Amino acid sequence: MTPPGERRAADPDATSPRVLVRVEDLAVHFPLLGGFRRRPVGWVRAVDGVSLTIRRGETLGLVGESGSGKTTFGRALMRIVTPQRGRVEFDGKDLLAMHGRELRLLRRRFQMVFQDPYASLDPRKTVRQILSEPLDIHQLATGKARATRIGDLLYIVGLDPAFAGRYPREFSGGQRQRVGIARALAVEPDFIVCDEPVSALDVSVRAQVIVLLERLQSELGLSYLFIAHDLAVVRHIAQRVAVMYLGKIAEYGVSDEIFAQPAHPYTAALLSAIPVPEVRAERSRVRIVLSGDPPSPVTPPPGCRFSTRCWLRSRLGNPSVCATIEPALVVVDPASEREAACHFANQTAAALATSAAATVA
Amino acid sequence: MRAQPACAASLAVMEPLLDVRNLSVQLHARGRSIQAVSDMSYLLLRGEALALVGESGCGKTVSALTVLGLLPTDAAPIVSGSVMFEGQELIGLSEAKLQRIRGSRISMIFQDPQTSLNPVLTIGRQIAEVLETHLAMSRKAADRRAIELLELVGVPDASRRLGDYPHQFSGGMRQRVMIAMALACDPAMIIADEPTTALDVTIQAQVLNVLTRLRTEFDLAVLIITHDLGLVAGFADRVAVMYAGRIVEVGPTEELLSDPTHPYTIGLIGSVPRIDRPRSAALVPIEGSPPDLASRIVGCPFVPRCAWRTYICTIKDPVLEPAGMAGAQADSQVRQTACHNRPTLAEAVAGHPLGAVASRQVDPGRRV
Numbered sequence: 066m067t068p069p070g071e072r073r074a075a076d077p078d079a080t081s082p083r084v085l086v087r088v089e090d091l092a093v094h095f096p097l098l099g100g101f102r103r104r105p106v107g108w109v110r111a112v113d114g115v116s117l118t119i120r121r122g123e124t125l126g127l128v129g130e131s132g133s134g135k136t137t138f139g140r141a142l143m144r145i146v147t148p149q150r151g152r153v154e155f156d157g158k159d160l161l162a163m164h165g166r167e168l169r170l171l172r173r174r175f176q177m178v179f180q181d182p183y184a185s186l187d188p189r190k191t192v193r194q195i196l197s198e199p200l201d202i203h204q205l206a207t208g209k210a211r212a213t214r215i216g217d218l219l220y221i222v223g224l225d226p227a228f229a230g231r232y233p234r235e236f237s238g239g240q241r242q243r244v245g246i247a248r249a250l251a252v253e254p255d256f257i258v259c260d261e262p263v264s265a266l267d268v269s270v271r272a273q274v275i276v277l278l279e280r281l282q283s284e285l286g287l288s289y290l291f292i293a294h295d296l297a298v299v300r301h302i303a304q305r306v307a308v309m310y311l312g313k314i315a316e317y318g319v320s321d322e323i324f325a326q327p328a329h330p331y332t333a334a335l336l337s338a339i340p341v342p343e344v345r346a347e348r349s350r351v352r353i354v355l356s357g358d359p360p361s362p363v364t365p366p367p368g369c370r371f372s373t374r375c376w377l378r379s380r381l382g383n384p385s386v387c388a389t390i391e392p393a394l395v396v397v398d399p400a401s402e403r404e405a406a407c408h409f410a411n412q413t414a415a416a417l418a419t420s421a422a423a424t425v426a
Numbered sequence: 427m428r429a430q431p432a433c434a435a436s437l438a439v440m441e442p443l444l445d446v447r448n449l450s451v452q453l454h455a456r457g458r459s460i461q462a463v464s465d466m467s468y469l470l471l472r473g474e475a476l477a478l479v480g481e482s483g484c485g486k487t488v489s490a491l492t493v494l495g496l497l498p499t500d501a502a503p504i505v506s507g508s509v510m511f512e513g514q515e516l517i518g519l520s521e522a523k524l525q526r527i528r529g530s531r532i533s534m535i536f537q538d539p540q541t542s543l544n545p546v547l548t549i550g551r552q553i554a555e556v557l558e559t560h561l562a563m564s565r566k567a568a569d570r571r572a573i574e575l576l577e578l579v580g581v582p583d584a585s586r587r588l589g590d591y592p593h594q595f596s597g598g599m600r601q602r603v604m605i606a607m608a609l610a611c612d613p614a615m616i617i618a619d620e621p622t623t624a625l626d627v628t629i630q631a632q633v634l635n636v637l638t639r640l641r642t643e644f645d646l647a648v649l650i651i652t653h654d655l656g657l658v659a660g661f662a663d664r665v666a667v668m669y670a671g672r673i674v675e676v677g678p679t680e681e682l683l684s685d686p687t688h689p690y691t692i693g694l695i696g697s698v699p700r701i702d703r704p705r706s707a708a709l710v711p712i713e714g715s716p717p718d719l720a721s722r723i724v725g726c727p728f729v730p731r732c733a734w735r736t737y738i739c740t741i742k743d744p745v746l747e748p749a750g751m752a753g754a755q756a757d758s759q760v761r762q763t764a765c766h767n768r769p770t771l772a773e774a775v776a777g778h779p780l781g782a783v784a785s786r787q788v789d790p791g792r793r794v
Contacts, residue, residue, distance in 0.1 A: 130626040237715045267481035268653050272697035272711030294627065301699035301709065321705055338631040339701045340656025344680035346702055347659035354635060355628045358596040 085256055085288050086119040086142070091151030093134070093141050097363055107363050111137040112148070113312035116394075119256070124282065124289040126303030126320065128296055128335070132359055133309040135292045139258045142290065143177050144168070155256070173203050176249035180261035182241035186233040192219070192244055193229040199251040218247040221284075223277060239270030246277065256288045263298060275302060296339050300324050308332045311370040312362055314394055318403030328397045328405040328413050330377035351420055367391075369408070377409060380416050384408070441513075443614055443647050444470040444493070449507035451485070451492050451671075458720045462488040464671040465507075467746075472614065475641065475648040477658045477679070479694070480668035483716060486651045489668075490617050492517075493649075494532060495524040512614065530560040533608035537620035539600035543592040549576075549603050550588030556610040575606040579636050598629035605636060615647040622657065634661060655698055659683055664760070667691050670717055670727035673746060677761035686774050687749045687763040689732045696777040710777035726766065733778050734767045742766070 092114050099106035112134040119125045129135045140146045142153060144160065153160040155171060163171060179185035186195060196215045200206045206214045216226035222243040233241055242262060249257050259278065263271040279302065281287060293299050299306060299320075306323050308316045308331065316329040327333040334353040341347045355374045360366050366373045372387040386408050394406040407413070451463040463485040470476050478486040488497070493516060497503040509516040511532065516524065528534075536542040544552055553575060554568035563571065569588065576584035579602040592600060601621065608616050621637065622630040638661060641648055650662060658665055658679060665683070666676040667690065675688035686692045696710030714731040717723055725740045726732070732739065749763035773780050 130628065239715060268655075269481060269693055269697045269712035270715065272699075272709040273713070275699075276709055276711055296627070297699040297701045300701060300705055324701065324705075334628060336701070338627045340654065340660050341700065341702045342655035342659050342683055342695060342698055343702070344659050344683060347656065350660075352631060354631050356632075358598060358629065359626075 081120075083120045084118045085121045085156055086290075087152075087154040088118070088142070089116045089152040089154075091115045091138065091141060091153065092149045093137050093146055094149045110312050110362050110365060112141060113362075113365075114151075115307075115309070115312075115314055117307050117314065117317060119288055119290055121255075121288055122282070122286050123305065124291050124303045126299035126306040127290060127292045127309060128294065128299050128306060129309035130294060130335075130359055132311070132362060134312040134362070135294075135309050136260055138309070139177070139260050139290060139292050143175065143258055145177075169203075173252045174254050175256040175258070176252065176254040177258045177260065178242075178245050178249050178262045181265050182238055182245050183233075183265075185245055186241060186248075188233055191230050191232055195233075195244065196229075196248055196251055199248060203252050205252060214251070218251055221250065221281070222247045223273075237270070238266050239273055242266060242270075242274050243277065246274075246281070250281070250285070253285075254287070256290070258290045258292070260292045261294070262291075264293065264295065271298075278302065296324075296335060308335065311359060311365050313370060314404075314406065315371065316403075316405045317394065318398075319401055322398070322401055322403055326414055327417075328403060328410040329371075329407045330375050330409075330413055330416075331371045332405075333413055333417055334376060351417075353420065369406075371407075377407075377413060377416055381409060381412065442469040442510075443472045443474075443512065444649070445508075445510040446489075446493070447508045447510075449489060449492060449509065450505070451488055451497070452504040453488070453497070453501040454503075455501055460719045461723075462671055462719060463492065466668075466671070466673055468666055468673060468676065470615065470647050470649060472647055473641075473645045474664065475650060475662045477662035477665045478649065478651045478668055479653060479655065479658060479665055481653060481716060483719070484668045485671035485719075486668050487619055490534075490619060490649060490651055494528055494534060494617065495519065495521070496528075496534075526560075529556055529613075530611040531613050532615045532617065533611070533613045535601070535604050535608050535616060535618040535621045538624050539597065539604045540592070540624075542604060543600060545592055548589050548591055549595070553603070553607050553610060556607055560611045571610070572606075575610060576603070578609070578640070579603070579606045580632075581606070596629075597625055598632055601625060601629075601633050602636060605633075605640070609640065609644065612644065613646070615649065617649045617651070619651045620653075621650070623652070623654070630657075637661070655683065655695060667694070670723065671719060672727070672764065673762075674728070674765070675749075675763045676746065677749070681761060685771055687761075687768050688765050689734045689769055690728050692769060692774050692777060693731070726764075734765070734769055734773075736767045738766045 091112055093112040095109040095111055096105035097107040097109055098104065115138055127135045127138065137146060141148045155175065158171065193215055196218055197211060200211055200214060215229055219226045219229060224240060224243050236244065263274050266274060275298065282289065291299060291303055303320050305318065306320045307314050310331050316323060316327065316332045323332060324336065327336055334355050337351060337353040341350060353376050357374050360373055368388040368390055369392050372378055378384065378387045392406045392408045394404045397403050397405045397410045447467045449463055449466045453460045453462050466489055480486045491497050492505055493509050495516065505517055550569060550572050553572040557563045557568040557571055572588060573584045576587065581587055581599060581602050595603060622633050625633060640646065652658060662679050664677065665679050666673045667688065669690050675682065675691050686695055693712035697712060699709060712731050717727050725742055726744050729735050729739050744764040744766045746762040746764045749761050749768065
């Protein structure tokens with residue numbers, strides 16, 4: 066675990082007014098029920114001590130494989146699940162300490178867009194009813210003003226305002242996701258958690274929704290937490306990125322730098338696995354194929370969580386420190402605030418260069 | 427290493443493994459009839475990997491299931507056209523004869539290994555069953571062969587895992603088991619329907635490596651169905667791009683991806699963010715959505731979304747015609763595009779038409 070004191074010293078965002086959301090040491094554990102009486106027999110450490118910040122008007126990408134805890138993290142921010150420990154500050158206010166009316170008032174300012182536009186819209190409600198709900202709950206618009214507002218919302222997400230009377234089934238997947246985005250925008254939020262918003266969509270429609278999210282951000286000054294497993298999409302949309310592995314952050318920093326020169330061996334492996342739609346580039350690509358599957362978050366490996374699959378560790382002759390001491394997330398590049406949780410982060414670049422040379426030879 | 431890509435000459439000379447001609451499929455659901463596949467023709471050579479690329483509902487899976495006679499009967503499919511496999515017509519073949527071909531000469535790998543394995547049978551039993559049914563192996567011999575097959579696809583500790591059930595395997599391992607089953611009877615051809623879509627990116631790489639290695643080792647022809655152009659670039663020799671139930675462009679992978687000649691292919695390529703390009707490179711999405719295949723389509727099905735459309739596109743459905751670099755005659759047999767107003771290479775790179783669209787003359791040979 067990262068000692069919070071040390072983090073703060075290195076974190077230029079510690080007291081900066083440009084920070085909208087600050088998360089400190091957030092942990093979400095789910096009980097694993099077993100036996101006839103369904104008693105807890107263990108804990109799924111879905112999120113296990115994550116600290117990060119989201120700045121005003123920026124997109125922070127959160128990437129990781131299934132089971133990495135990225136979706137649970139997003140849900141904890143929305144207070145859909147309750148964290149075991151940690152602190153979430155939204156615009157300077159302690160989110161986890163809030164209840165009732167106070168929370169409801171603040172909730173207006175953060176919203177969520179879900180992965181599956183088929184499952185996240187009520188099939189028995191028209192688009193008008195779906196969009197009216199948040200307006201009613203937060204008493205934002207009634208009567209004629211409401212009708213105008215719904216028309217505006219549909220227009221801003223690129224749908225014909227005349228579609229307000231239609232049901233979700235009458236829309237395609239991409240159009241449904243637009244309705245989901247319009248619903249999130251209805252309450253004029255500052256911050257939107259986008260949980261795999263384009264994963265369920267077809268390639269051409271995916272690009273439409275990404276372009277829409279980008280346009281809305283620049284027009285409305287929104288901040289996004291963009292959760293996705295597709296690194297190419299995240300790189301495109303996010304200014305900064307956090308890479309999660311088994312409930313913890315493996316690497317955290319400016320998108321361009323991480324993608325150009327990853328410091329954590331897991332990030333390097335993830336990047337090398339992304340195929341490129343061009344034959345020569347694709348066939349000469351240096352690939353690091355990880356062996357095995359991610360371990361279970363119920364019993365994470367001792368020491369570094371990635372040590373059981375780590376290519377860099379085996380390259381270095383399996384140093385024992387990786388299997389005994391958990392690496393803290395520390396600054397690896399003071400110039401750019403980049404952080405990585407690896408004992409040998411300073412050797413990743415050299416190891417990558419030699420594997421590239423080996424492939425060419 | 428990869429298999430040699432098919433060259434134009436071999437297409438003309440060699441007898442193809444699979445020869446699909448004028449295949450059309452109509453399905454029925456909830457009182458509507460859907461033209462899922464329209465007049466589709468393609469060849470697959472021995473040992474070749476052909477990718478069928480397109481978005482959901484474009485007919486790529488339906489056309490592949492038709493080859494195996496696996497269309498759901500409750501959709502009351504009406505199939506016309508011809509599917510010749512190893513010199514035998516598969517359309518209209520009796521179920522008993524089809525069953526002998528399925529699993530032994532042509533096998534299939536599905537997207538979701540979770541639902542395509544039987545949860546109450548051990549992995550060993552499921553593989554051995556294929557061997558006992560198709561090759562009349564004894565139970566003992568089948569079990570031995572099952573271990574060999576699991577080792578072949580890289581399942582560690584194969585002899586012990588034979589007694590495990592599907593839920594004890596991870597997603598990537600289950601997909602390896604599916605590949606082992608598909609290989610059991612030494613088929614000439616595998617149909618792989620989105621084989622890595624449900625897997626994590628690091629696991630995708632593992633499974634693709636297994637598929638690529640086995641393809642060369644067994645001289646397998648693979649019909650791979652996918653929407654992932656990156657996967658296509660690394661795996662397929664040729665690509666057929668599908669839209670609204672038809673092939674709109676077909677050609678060797680390298681040429682097709684670097685020099686697309688159909689507006690839809692250009693749109694697909696422009697829609698994918700690239701890890702090897704500057705982050706600021708803008709996405710060029712295709713506006714609108716695909717047509718409803720239950721209603722009659724007049725003209726080119728891509729017209730409502732096409733930036734290159736001309737008057738003729740709205741009245742006449744274009745057919746596949748030779749395309750590609752002018753003068754490269756040999757290519758004319760493998761590179762085909764169905765478009766009345768082909769974008770130039772410069773336009774393909776830009777992602778939109780250059781100059782006045784309306785005044786453009788149609789000239790199939792024109793390339794930059």
